[in-house]
Amino acid sequence: MINTITTGDARELAKAIPDNSIDLIFTDPPYIQKHMHLYGWLAEEAARSLKPGGLLLCYVGTYWKYNVIQDLGKHLDYFWDFIALNRGNRPIMWQRHVLAGYKSILAFSKGKPELPSGNILDTWIGSGEDKRYHIWGQDESTARYYIACFSKPESVILDPFVGGGTTAMACKVLGRNFIAFEIDPDTADIARKRLETVQPLLMPEEMEQANMWESEVAV
Numbered sequence: 001m002i003n004t005i006t007t008g009d010a011r012e013l014a015k016a017i018p019d020n021s022i023d024l025i026f027t028d029p030p031y032i033q034k035h036m037h038l039y040g041w042l043a044e045e046a047a048r049s050l051k052p053g054g055l056l057l058c059y060v061g062t063y064w065k066y067n068v069i070q071d072l073g074k075h076l077d078y079f080w081d082f083i084a085l086n087r088g089n090r091p092i093m094w095q096r097h098v099l100a101g102y103k104s105i106l107a108f109s110k111g112k113p114e115l116p117s118g119n120i121l122d123t124w125i126g127s128g129e130d131k132r133y134h135i136w137g138q139d140e141s142t143a144r145y146y147i148a149c150f151s152k153p154e155s156v157i158l159d160p161f162v163g164g165g166t167t168a169m170a171c172k173v174l175g176r177n178f179i180a181f182e183i184d185p186d187t188a189d190i191a192r193k194r195l196e197t198v199q200p201l202l203m204p205e206e207m208e209q210a211n212m213w214e215s216e217v218a219v
Contacts, residue, residue: 003178008183010161017179022158025045025046025158027042053109059105065106076109077109082104085124156179162188165194
């Protein structure tokens with residue numbers, strides 16, 4: 001399953017992943033109410049498949065953040081609440097009459113976390129939501145920044161809900177290995193075709209320069 005997008009239900013496919021084998025989970029689960037139970041499964045899977053000290057980073061909508069923090073905290077340790085600011089579009093949360101200007105990327109660790117070598121921005125201004133490949137698609141720059149911060153070249157990154165392929169794209173650019181699942185066959189095909197259009201950065205120096213540039217843009 002390495003460096004391929006596998007079609008199927010992540011809850012079944014993930015059973016083939018060995019215990020303590022994943023360096024980082026970076027994912028954007030569906031967070032409408034009927035799918036909120038997936039966060040509980042995600043926490044259990046992270047506690048099983050992450051290496052000791054590994055991190056789970058997952059997007060969550062603000063409306064359900066309290067519930068998700070509780071679900072993740074049953075199996076993992078809280079690390080940080082990273083903020084991805086929306087650029088341009090601000091969806092209306094009708095339940096609260098609020099214009100939502102950001103999403104959280106919650107970070108939880110499996111035991112004592114392995115800290116990155118440098119300091120990390122906890123507020124990130126990405127390029128804006130990218131709906132070209134999936135109706136719930138996020139921008140690649142955000143994924144690329146946090147994956148670069150919390151992993152190393154040749155690390156294995158898991159995305160159980162890869163959608164239009166944003167995590168896989170970021171991993172390919174950065175020289176990370178990925179395992180990606182998508183339950184919808186048509187969406188999985190779109191993500192595979194998207195992957196064909198990108199080439200990895202060739203040298204570690206290029207990756208470092210790209211990350212520095214993105215950090216300056218975010219500031």
